[in-house]
Amino acid sequence: MKSATRHTMLLMGLVGLWASAFAAGHDPAKGGKFASMDSDGDGQVSAAEHVAGAKKMFTDMDSDMDGQVSAAEMDAARHDKAGAKPAMSSADKIKKLDTDGDGRLSASEHAAGSDKMFKAGDSNGDGQLTSAEMQAVHDREMAQK
Template identity: 55%
Template sequence: MKMKVIGAAAIAFGLCGAVDTFAAGGNKGAGADDKFAKMDTNGDGKITASEHSSGASTKFQSMDTNKDGSVTTAEMDAAHAGKAGGMKMSSADKIKKMDTNGDGKLSASEHATGSQSMFAQSDANKDGSLTADEMKAAHKKHMADK
């Protein structure tokens, strides 16, 4: 179970907006600094748990195109279509890592839980916020773990 939570946290990192187009305001060409700035809604140079949660929720809502409260493989595939670099892991595998009830879909609750876990793991100094360096380090570790 612990590995499933850790895996879910890593997947949530990609889904929450930290490295997705939500964080870039839909601009696929935006750099990491631009993405960080979009998530840092109060402009203080840090992303709080609340800002992170808000970004995760917005990303989830944008993927849930039929507004039924869950994200399917097809919806996730559509949300990631055309992104630079493509996905390292299939949508089905991402959902499977976070799908705690085994229904084959990602609920808002499952997504939020994974996002919260990822935030906690990424907060290296445990001060309750993420700096750009912490986010970059977490992303680098996530990519190395694949």
Template identity: 60%
Template structure:
């Protein structure tokens, strides 16, 4: 059960915004336009996201910074009832327990989530795999 929550948190953190924007996220991350996201493209996207979330440039992301980034990306849309808080997402992959994410913690979480979402093990994520990953992180939160 705790492992499911961890997996959900990693997914929620790394693949924000949620289901409704999975196709848009796919298009942004698929930089070579081949219709799938490679591990390298996913890593680049996660690195870019970390930089955008780290508003003060101190090399770590707090829940407040994550909340501000989410609000900027999604606007003031109402939260889904199943969405994890930024603090919960951080807690799930914050390996040193300091309440913030370092670039290394974020990168490790991104790599782990990529592997979980790559259902066929081909080293690339299709739009269907990304959508399934979003759905899994949403439904796992409810368990």
């Protein structure tokens, strides 16, 4: 029953995300991570939108739905359409956020890392991320090992 409930919640979340993206005129498959997080289509990602996007990202990566993301799950979830080698391996990304040192990423570790990146990226302190701010903080964090 627990698995059925998780699947139902996941499906409802995905339907809601796609519906809001469609209503806002965004196609996350074409617009990337920023467009999929900008659910109201205002060209900025609020803290609440960022939290929702991070939760969705974690759920998408957690393929076995055990509440943990391994490097293998993260690798499988990556969609690098350009075919370029990622700046940082999945294992290194996990090491940056893995506070308990178990080699896997929990939802709370992922949320804390996402919150840290949001705050670091909000360069003007307005509580919103522009596409440029999000890209800059992502590039900066992924360059650090």
